[in-house]
Amino acid sequence: MNKTHAPNIAGVVLIAFFMAFPFVYTADDYPYIMHILITGFFYAILTASWTMLAGYAGQFSFGHMGFMAVGAYTTALFSHYIYLTPEPTNFCTEFAFGDGYLIVLDPIGVTSSTLKQDCLRQAMEVWGDGVAVTPMPVWLGITLGTLMGGIFGFLIGTLVLPLRAAYLALFTLGFSEILRAAISAEIAVTRGQAGIELPALFQDGVTLFGKHFDKTDKLPPYFIMFFLLLFCLGLLGLLAKSKFGLFVRALREDQDAAAALGVNTTRYKVMVFVITSMIAAGAGATMAHYVGIISPNNLVILQMSLIVAMAVIGGVENIVAAAVGAILLEFLLEMLRNSFQIGPVEIDMTVWRLVFFGVLLMLTLRFSPKGLLVPTIDYFLRGHIGKETVAKRGQNKPDDEPGSEAVN
């Protein structure tokens, strides 16, 4: 077997493992472990897309969780405020739509349980049970969230065009913080820090493999998030191997030199923001429906730092390594929640686990800046390069081959 095939085989084994896991794992903590894996897949999508943005394209953005939140809040607001009814409510803002009416609820903040303030509930009281109110489909909300992420990605990508390095990082951090502050402040619309609730991915349950799963079962969201991860990795992998990947890496290395060689750096810089923002927004929208609530706490800097740390530890210049690193670290972080005792001293790991994580990050940066997984992948994919170079150099005549000498 050729050594260079090893990473592909490892990939197939990993996919097979995650496909089989929900069916072979039967321990009592099944829902908990499944939840960790779903969360791990979510972080893997965010980390892989951030790796394309920062690792491949060199756009060190701290706004990725902001784009995630754009997707999550778009679908949250969409599903929270918009309904279809066959008759006009005469209480809400409404528009004729096909045979029925598109109802837009009034923003009523955290007091939405008060019937009188909820225009739709007022109408339903008048209608009785005879009128069916249809919520917006979840898939449409996720699609809109993804598109909104792309729009925000385009705007931010365009605004940061002249910015590089630390300035870009600060700008995107500013965007994320402003978004968080705005969501927190607009209590009437977003319910502020209380968070806004969303319907489940499968509100009425779903039948898979001949078995019915209700909305709280973990298996359907597990496969939704896993296939979304595979789709994103496939898309990002294709992009990385295409002209797009070549150009954004050139952009990362030297924007001016890339432009001088004919690369439209403006276009590719904006494109990479749009694509990665859409992926983050899509993941955020899907995850928000799975969790059932989204709040501004998802945008705190700690969350963004987690993405950066996962990418750095996995390997910031390799999409798959970053994704695998994210899943492993999410699992590790959860496992580290278990406190233990050393003699009379109890180590509270709910606090210390982040210290452990920080130390791991620092050690990785110091001793393996390419990440913990990338050197292993390089061993298989590039291990032969050095030998090949030396062998080829040996075939050349030394005097006639100055290009083969180390000349400075």
Add this chain to the structure above:
Amino acid sequence: MTELIVKKLNKRFGGLHVLKDVSFEIKGAELVGLIGPNGAGKTTLTNVLDGAIQPNSGTVYLNHHRIDQMQPFEVAKVGLGRTFQVTRSFRRMTVLENLYVPAQALGTKLSKAEIHDKSMEVLEFLTMDHLRNEYAQALSGGQQKLLELGRLLMLNPEVIILDEPFAGVHPKLMKIIYKYIERVNQSGSAIILISHQMDSIFSLCNRLLVLNYGDLIADGPPDDVKNDPHVIEAYLGIDEEEAE
């Protein structure tokens, strides 16, 4: 036939007038040296021609395309390529990938296999084919200069600006760069060569442009320029009478 027409170019940075009514024309596969003391405006002129900075006034036409208002990537596609004074290879990309960038950016209909073959041909010419899979950061400074020149061969421009290609280069590599310049020139491309190495300039170029504090003070054959009193003054800091 290649035609580069530069008319009354002016560039100011605040109060500093870096290019003052600079005008010249290059027709056909000329090999033109651009010289001048430090701070004369050579790199600024290069940046204006390349589209990296826009002039305050004046025009630049390349083969009837006005390029002074274009972005650098558009200028490259029209047919003007350049190297940089300080080598700017894509360090964390392989040697081959460095060459693929301009080939793919041109949007030609070459297949990936054809681009690979062309890249290998360029690397063989530069005697670097054995380094094709190495990251550019693993190359020596001289090899990185060759790589930068190789990228231009992939771009195949009609006008090439080489900014200090001989600076800090081993004599053996100099020979390759000489061969490179001859090959590119013979293939029909015009070359503007910027260098402080007068031996190389005088042996390679059939025409010299001399900039001094933003003024184009001389334009002609090397022997004439060498004896031009303005050039002598600019380089030696003495006037004609003192020189005599």
